[in-house]
Amino acid sequence: MSDPLVIAIPSKGRMQEKTEALFKAGGIAVEKPGGSRNYRGRLRGVDDVEIAFLSASEIARELAAGRVHLGVTGEDLVRETVPDADNRIALASPLGFGRADVVVAVPQAWIDVSSMEDLDDVAAGFRAGHGRRLRIATKYWNLTERFFASHGIALYRIVESLGATEGAPAAGLADAIVDITSTGATLHANHLKILDDGVILRSEANLAVSLRAAWPAPIRTVAGRIVDALPVAEIAGGLQRAFARMDIPAG
């Protein structure tokens, strides 16, 4: 028997529900033999397909490593966790759910700061006034570094925050944050505001294609059949474009 097509889908939460609903809408039932604690599954009535239930950030890593062929994950996680993401993963199509923005937010009481340019100025003068660099709390190290560099901001420090990032400024753990938000409600409740040009990435769940996995013709055929069934505009074309990229000889 040949190797199966491996599709990674989120193992919990709304991302899992939405993904399974999407497959269902395409007439494809995701089966999890042995109940919710099993991390491998299949698609009912489709041979040669294996489903891997993983966390969304694991999915990005597994796609990058080529251990799964297709995956449903957020663009934010692809850009944050995968070095050289554009050469490892192709985003076939956004899926219309899991929308969230990665944003730069500062305390509302900073009435003098409304843009990245303001933040740049505050960062530059910070050490002289406070004896330390401006601190940004985030779990998005890479996105933050790239975005700040693109605005010419170097004089700041990142403090790692793995939860409740939005509380860091009031608690004095950081001065500003880079975090994910869908409605802005959590930021607002914590008296933070998003800078006018502080949206780093408008992210949503995507069908992502590993450019590093082995894609022999039978696996492409199965993938094409499944993706064709999904009720998402342009998604089949996205998959074919990803295949076309892999077919360009290296060098």
Add this chain to the structure above:
Amino acid sequence: MTSAPDTAGGALARLFGEAGATWLDLAVLHPVEPFLEAAGEDIRRRIFVTEGASGERYCLRPDFTIPVCRHHLAIGAPAKNAARYAYEGLVFRRQDAGAPERLETGFEAIGGADEAEDDAAALALAAQAIAALGATDLQIRIGDIGLFTALLEALDLPAAWRRRLRRSFGVPALMKANLARLAEPAVPDAGENTLVDAKFARAAHAGDTKALAALVTDMLATHGHIPGAGRNAAEIAGRYLDQLALSETHLDAQTLALLEAYLAIDLPLAEADDRLAAFAGEAGLDLAGPLALFAARAAAIGERMATDNIRFAGGFGRPLDYYTGLVFQITAGGHDDSIAGGGRYDRLMEMLGAAAPVPAIGFAIRLDRLGKPQTPAGEGAP
């Protein structure tokens, strides 16, 4: 301390030794914190970071200057004890092309009292060391961050603009963009939408810093900010009113032309004194202090070495805020790649924990670029 290496048949050991240097044998791994604090988060992409047994973060040294300064601090009384150090070893940097490790040697003079003499001595020593390593046809380029900073002050530019231009210094593309940005007529009342309600607007329009700060103080308290942890109300209100004033003005054409003319200065060091004095005179700017230092330094350089291969460039500098004065770069043999770079960093020791600023200047020499075939001019990365 350690014995000197025998690079170039011991020539460097002799030269740096005669200059009063103690040879240091420094650790390869250092806590990452001082490097990030001094150079900012941006350097993280270019350094190799690893972890100790209990999670503390270390990096492979990306340069020797900070390790040398930390050594000087560790042995105590940094402000009172002048000291000179030399080193040789590998430094480690991530880069797009080329090996991530390279051999460097260098010299740092910390705590010296005579800026002009110490600057000239460091520059001359770098040139002698490179010549001792076999390079010929040295070309030296110098810049002066102190002079540029003084120019910004003499032009009486707002503090926010000075900060912006200072951190663009030595990065021509960024400088060009920022000059253009400051020269364009501002949108009136930019930032008005950040005001919270009518009370804020009244205080702001009255230019009443105290009343505005009191409102911000209330806001910080209501929002649960721990007092004293971050930016305070006076700072926020003050900067708000500054920005409000700036939004009604822009860099005028005459000032812009002056800045552009200064940044375009590029001429032999021997002609720089006269040219800079003429520039200040024509512009009606009082730069007497920094120009006297410039002249003293140029004279001190002239006493130590031939200056016909030294050029001064108004726009040559570095954006990092711990550099304060002379910067220089040396190329050789008709190649574009820099073989040595140096500069004065009077603000670094304080950033690393000294109680007060400590004057310091130093340079590093790329041993990996000496004694090997180099990229022909025009093809190498700077």
